[in-house]
Amino acid sequence: MLRYLIEKEFRQLKRNSFLPKLILVFPCMIMLVLPWAATLEIEDLRIALIDHDRSTTSERLTHRIEASRYFVLTGFPSTYREGIELIEKDKADILLEIPRDFEKDIINGRDASALIAVNAVNGTKGGLGNVYLTQILQSQPSQSSVRYLFNPHLEYKVFMVPAMMTMVLVLLCGFLPALNVVGEKEAGTIEQINVTPVSRFTFILAKLLPYWLIGFIVLSLCMALAWAVYGLTPAGNLLNIYLAALVFIFVVSGLGLVISNYSATMQQAMFVMWFCMLIFILMSGLFTPISSMPEWAQVITYANPLRHFMEVMRMVYLKGSGLTDILPQLGILSAFAVTFYGWAIISYKKQQ
Known part of the structure; x- marks a missing residue:
């Protein structure tokens, strides 16, 4: 049963003339444009x-x-x-x-x-x-010398590129599946699913799995672009990035399911997603260091899953951190995943 539902999702995705283009163009724009535009370096x-x-x-x-x-x-x-x-x-x-x-x-x-x-x-x-x-x-001549660790040329793009990849996963693996579920509600097809023997777990898994696969493919594409355009490769183990990405995908897809459960229309879901994305980006340390925020804001950032995954990406990409170094972030992300999926299961009510 799961196989046919997944096949249905891929066919629907293929029939959509806009969505496949968005899936390819969006990460390319994120990786090729934003690192140059979203910079705090001031020149000239x-x-x-x-x-x-x-x-x-x-x-x-x-x-x-x-x-x-x-x-x-x-x-x-x-x-x-x-x-x-x-x-x-x-x-x-x-x-x-x-x-x-x-x-x-x-x-x-x-x-x-x-x-x-x-x-x-x-x-x-x-x-x-x-x-x-x-x-x-x-500056005066002296015998001292300065060595910049992890980013010897002080390139702001080196700091931004790993963090930009997180935004791609949020959209592809979190928000698009949620919009897909809400679209089923608007079209009325979810009511037909609810009267079939398909369990809620199978239905939700069929909605998520295609976008999980697409998310990993696009993440690999982003890393290839980072290498080809910026000469940036992970200093640490690539498997640690995929492991952290897998946990983070569980988090954002769980959040997307929660949003879809409380949204009756696409407009409602898109508004809530835009609000969440705005808060996530501002409170993640993407543009400004978290340490420079007020103390009350620093406390709030701990409730932002985007912050923890960005830390993992920068630690592995720039510092070469190993699995033991990123375990605290992985533990927090796992707690987020359990919380969101538990919330999604409780809030999802299948009509018999």
């Missing part, structure tokens, strides 16, 4: 520089700013007022004013100060621009 900040010192040190500082990929020199105003006007006219994002005796203070061992004025309409852009410029001003 326009900077105006006022050099009152006219010394070798200030000239060397100017050349370092020009050589940085974060800044583009757009002007050399002679006064602070002219520099502020450049910011007001949106011709510059940052103004740096180097005072007189700047080099003299450095040679005599005194603290050399410079004025930085930042356009903070975009707080993130202004804050990062100030950090970049401050690092250039404070």
Whole structure:
């Protein structure tokens, strides 16, 4: 019986002219576009520089700013007022004013100060621009060296790509099966299923298995794109990724079933899914570190399964973590899976 129901699902999927294209195009867009667009790196900040010192040190500082990929020199105003006007006219994002005796203070061992004025309409852009410029001003030759672990070139895409794969699994293995079940409700075919000898377990399993298989295929496609486009391969065991993905698929498909049980129409299900996806992404650490959130928000993130799977993906992909390292996350995801499936079984009422 299960075999014929699964065959029916694949035939319905094949007859749908839009869904197969979405299954292929969506992960490609996620992997090829979002890592470039969804980035917190700020480059090509326009900077105006006022050099009152006219010394070798200030000239060397100017050349370092020009050589940085974060800044583009757009002007050399002679006064602070002219520099502020450049910011007001949106011709510059940052103004740096180097005072007189700047080099003299450095040679005599005194603290050399410079004025930085930042356009903070975009707080993130202004804050990062100030950090970049401050690092250039404070950098001095020394015997120390810095080694960046797991991401030696500080590429933000390396941080984003493994996390993006989780969004693909949420859509394909969680939300699409739920919409499929709700579609049966709207079409009235679920009532026909309910009067047949097909058990609820067989019916639900037939709805989920095709999308589970598609999810693993698309996950493999995403990893292939990560290797081909970004040169990013897992530092750890590939089997650990598939094991974590299997547990996470159970979680999101269970959540999808819960949503489908309480939704009478496709519109209701899509609205609830959009709300869940928005909360999951914002509270997962995808764009902003969880440690920078307020304490009450950090506590809430523990109830977000997306957070734990993203941690696993980044740990295995970037740090090469083994199975023992990701066991806490796998345990939490397993608890989520048991909870959602228990909830789905209780809320699903099959009409005899």
